[in-house]
Amino acid sequence: MSVKTRFAPSPTGSLHIGGARTALFNRLFARRHGGEFILRIEDTDAGRSDEKFFSEIMDSLRWLGIEWDDDQTLRQSERPDIYREYADELLASDDAFRCWMTPEDIEEERRFCKEHGKIFRYNRDWAERGKKDGAPFALRFAVPRDGATVAVDDKLRGKTAFETDDIEDFVILRPDGMPTYNFACAIDDALSGITHVIRGDEHLVNTPKQILILRALNLPVPDFVHLPVILAPDGSKLSKRHGAVSVADFRKRGMLPSALANYIARLGWSCGDEEIFTMAELEEKFDLGGLGTSPSHFDEKKMLWVNGVHIREGKTDIIEPLRREFADMGLDVSPADAEKAFSLLKERAETVVEMAEKGAFLFRDEVEFDAAAREKFINGETLPALEAVLGAFSASGGGFDADGVKAALSSVTEKTGMKLKQLAQPLRVALTGRTESPGIFEVAAALGGEKAVRRVERAVNIAKSGGRQ
Numbered sequence: 001m002s003v004k005t006r007f008a009p010s011p012t013g014s015l016h017i018g019g020a021r022t023a024l025f026n027r028l029f030a031r032r033h034g035g036e037f038i039l040r041i042e043d044t045d046a047g048r049s050d051e052k053f054f055s056e057i058m059d060s061l062r063w064l065g066i067e068w069d070d071d072q073t074l075r076q077s078e079r080p081d082i083y084r085e086y087a088d089e090l091l092a093s094d095d096a097f098r099c100w101m102t103p104e105d106i107e108e109e110r111r112f113c114k115e116h117g118k119i120f121r122y123n124r125d126w127a128e129r130g131k132k133d134g135a136p137f138a139l140r141f142a143v144p145r146d147g148a149t150v151a152v153d154d155k156l157r158g159k160t161a162f163e164t165d166d167i168e169d170f171v172i173l174r175p176d177g178m179p180t181y182n183f184a185c186a187i188d189d190a191l192s193g194i195t196h197v198i199r200g201d202e203h204l205v206n207t208p209k210q211i212l213i214l215r216a217l218n219l220p221v222p223d224f225v226h227l228p229v230i231l232a233p234d235g236s237k238l239s240k241r242h243g244a245v246s247v248a249d250f251r252k253r254g255m256l257p258s259a260l261a262n263y264i265a266r267l268g269w270s271c272g273d274e275e276i277f278t279m280a281e282l283e284e285k286f287d288l289g290g291l292g293t294s295p296s297h298f299d300e301k302k303m304l305w306v307n308g309v310h311i312r313e314g315k316t317d318i319i320e321p322l323r324r325e326f327a328d329m330g331l332d333v334s335p336a337d338a339e340k341a342f343s344l345l346k347e348r349a350e351t352v353v354e355m356a357e358k359g360a361f362l363f364r365d366e367v368e369f370d371a372a373a374r375e376k377f378i379n380g381e382t383l384p385a386l387e388a389v390l391g392a393f394s395a396s397g398g399g400f401d402a403d404g405v406k407a408a409l410s411s412v413t414e415k416t417g418m419k420l421k422q423l424a425q426p427l428r429v430a431l432t433g434r435t436e437s438p439g440i441f442e443v444a445a446a447l448g449g450e451k452a453v454r455r456v457e458r459a460v461n462i463a464k465s466g467g468r469q
């Protein structure tokens, strides 16, 4: 039987890294076994579903390189008739029953139990309480009351037995005819021929319900894998208050898709002590045997480190994302110039955003000075150094590569007796506006002779004017 997996997000929020990991593992597992991976949108809760999240989730998945194999994405809200048909079958076999209780009635029972120190549990005897002609009703699954257990044989954590007595008669169709999550999910997994359901372990409690539904309908039960949760570094549940958690946020912060997918894959999965993978390598190496059973901790530093490695090792196209970042800063940078910025900064930036921020000086018309740097290094004291450099740069004509710049500066130190150190920092501030940058020879070369001369000239004028320019 060939493997088929699915990712089944509810469009009630952005795609978070937990969801992205689920999607990634499902896709990798299918690929590894030559199978199929599909996307299903679980949008039967009209009140909480939003079209905006539907497209955002799809965008985030595509951006991460998690493509799905079906062109026609299944949307549960478009299939109420199918669920109704199966619900009728359950009704006919007495595996489901009608319940007229209103949410207010249930709430009242809940309050009563609370007041009397009892644990609230739905009681099948209440089902007909509000019954009258035309009154809306829900359909509930009649959980067998025979003291049996439902065993979930998880491929990662082994068997967990759930006592049916602990499972209440849960709603399968709401009064408006829409199915609940457990019902639609079980039916669709079976109808789509899903062989493996890989999802977060918050769904482990739902699995026995889904197994009961499938058994009652004589539908195939897939294999299950419940992934351990991803925690924040402090051990609490990862949430917005820990900073970015959605794929869209990480994208905005300059993560590369290949690096984010790489980092996410390592949350709960390992392959010896390897850390760096391309998507193709993940597809080749991923298997369930590498999954761990303990929670993983989100570690931003490590994520950025992985991003830095992907940047340095050119694991993915970086020129286009970098050009987009520059464009967001109002800088129209050609692919060749972006390539130049990349070579200059690849050892110094962990994200594309950081790279663009550090490289913007190359493309601005005028240097934007850091005020303290300007005051300290562009002044009467450094004026002789700046003037000497200006002379050497102006005389150097063409040949303005890193070696040429080095030669020009050496000629200055020889002639004037100044140390390279005395020249380098004023020159750095003159060229970049800041006290930190890549090597000064490379920076000057990347700017090119003409721009470098113009900037040193401006610094000379500022220094002459006592900083008033």
Ligand code: GLU
Residues within 6 Å of the ligand: 007, 008, 009, 010, 042, 185, 198, 199, 203
């Ligand atoms: N719609 C569910 C969710 O977003 C899917 C759970 C499942 O994979 O079965 O959590």
